[in-house]
Amino acid sequence: GAVVSQHPSWVICKSGTSVKIECRSLDFQATTMFWYRQFPKQSLMLMATSNEGSKATYEQGVEKDKFLINHASLTLSTLTVTSAHPEDSSFYICSGEAGGTEEQFFGPGTRLTVL
């Protein structure tokens, strides 16, 4: 299947700092990318949907000014957690969807710990 990478795989930061997470589709063009958040022993919760070249659509309850999403190319989307706080600590997962298909290919996730 298609490969999606995420960088970094884990990050520890101080409260109040910003953290950027990259999501890349390595061997396909992802017209749509999705960002999820997963708490320990819980399911994935969709945060936002982004289409290349347009603004992301955020799910209810997700602060767009806190979780900045950029999808500047068909192979790269970034999630920036601004002014991170300990409650933002979580596992962030992205997925990419190739145009015209219904299948999402998932990255391995990024573990964020905010001290």
Next chain:
Amino acid sequence: GNSVTQMEGPVTLSEEAFLTINCTYTATGYPSLFWYVQYPGEGLQLLLKATKADDKGSNKGFEATYRKETTSFHLEKGSVQVSDSAVYFCALSGSARQLTFGSGTQLTVLP
């Protein structure tokens, strides 16, 4: 809205045992249904899917049948292996192609 209710784990089985993980859903319209698997340290991988009622998805010995009348998509495997140990997620895709996931079921298979 859409929702997926999945059998809670963890599930521990001996090798070659029969596996069932229950999944039921609530959705408007006619969603597509999926099972994803997450091996330790890896991203979610699509295991199988079904796009319409009575369809059976199958892969690597796993099967699930889209049952509209019972709104279910239970995952089954006749003989599990140690290598099947992973977390399994049931999911549905609605009209906006967004996935709604169940809570995940941790499966451990003992030799």
